[in-house]
Amino acid sequence: MLLDARARSEAIARIRAAEALVRQADAGLERARQASDLAATEYARAQELIGRGAMPQEAFDRIEHQERMARAEVRSAEFAREVAVFEKQQAEAIFVRSGGTLVPESSDDPGAPENGNENETPDDLSAETDATSGDERTPLFTIVAPVSGQVLRVMQESAGPVQVGTPLLELGDPSDLEIEIDVLSEDAVRIVPGAEVIIEHWGGDGVLTGVVSRVEPSAFVKVSALGVEEQRVNVIADFREERSRIGTLGDGYRIEASIVVDRAEQVLTLPSDALFRDG
Structure with missing residues (x-):
């Protein structure tokens, strides 16, 4: 299938947008790592202070929580980058499947996606053409999962055409609940x-x-x-x-x-039947 000029421009624009999302995810990951390093340093300092009795327990708990949340933000940023890379690979796959391999001069297009960058196009893409009859067979390509995990739910169980954006599977990591x-x-x-x-x-x-x-x-x-x-x-x-x-x-x-929203130690408790209203 040969793309017209408009569809080709749209495909190239989607690839460029996906590349920008990858760069944005890289920046977010670096920001999360810097914040995690700072939180780890403050947590190590707080451990020394709490050991000498120079810090209230409440302040130490707060710093410990901030350090744990900073590590979680790093994991979240890593997952976000994986999703951005997957979306870029998907945009490149759609471009190649729709016309990149069928138009020899497509590689001369200054807006065509370039290989060899830090986010490579998946190697599993393939498009087959019958050389004898000239009939185009159904192109096959692999959809790579954006994150590691297990299949939790299958939304589309039967084979058939689906609209763009239709959920097919729900993936998750049961070890990170x-x-x-x-x-x-x-x-x-x-x-x-x-x-x-x-x-x-x-x-x-x-x-x-x-x-x-x-x-x-x-x-x-x-x-x-x-x-x-x-x-x-x-x-x-x-x-x-x-x-x-x-x-x-x-x-x-x-x-x-x-x-737990409140806590009190060594509180005297009485059964409600032992209390009488005064006044």
């Missing part, structure tokens, strides 16, 4: 990043612990079991357990979580 807890919006205002999370009824022995990483800024409406509409907010937390301790927990599994 996070917890999504929906709470009432009036409770969410008391939850801050770094708060302790206690996980129960998860299917294994004992309880698990975690820490709140972020509270989403937007609420949503959820209908309760009694038919009442409630404003809910998603709270995202990370596990504080080794993978072997979590066991076979996977994506979308049900748990029951409690979030």
Whole structure:
């Protein structure tokens, strides 16, 4: 299939836009690494101070949380760069599949994608043509996953044509789980990043612990079991357990979580039946 001038220009523009996204992702990754290095330095300094009793525990916990979040931002930036590189490779693959290999003079186009840069075009691209009959066969090319992981869901199970942007698979890394807890919006205002999370009824022995990483800024409406509409907010937390301790927990599994918003030590407690109202 030969591209017309307009389609060819659009294909080249998509490649250039994808290359810009890769450069942007590189800058974001470098920024995240610099922030992580600074957080690691501050965390090492805080460890020395807390060991000498020269720093409050609350301040140390805050620095520890910032260091953990900085490392998570580096991982997120690495994933974002992988996605940007994949999108660039996909744009180049579409260009080659649609006309690059069928037009000999395409390599002379000053706007055509160049190979040999730091983000190479996938080597698995191929387009076959029957030399005897001159009939073009269906071009075959490999779609590379943007991230490493396992297939969690298959959205398109049957073979057939799909529209551009149609989800085909959902990929994820079961070894890097996070917890999504929906709470009432009036409770969410008391939850801050770094708060302790206690996980129960998860299917294994004992309880698990975690820490709140972020509270989403937007609420949503959820209908309760009694038919009442409630404003809910998603709270995202990370596990504080080794993978072997979590066991076979996977994506979308049900748990029951409690979030610590206040703590007091050695508090006198009385049964409510022992109290009487005065006045």
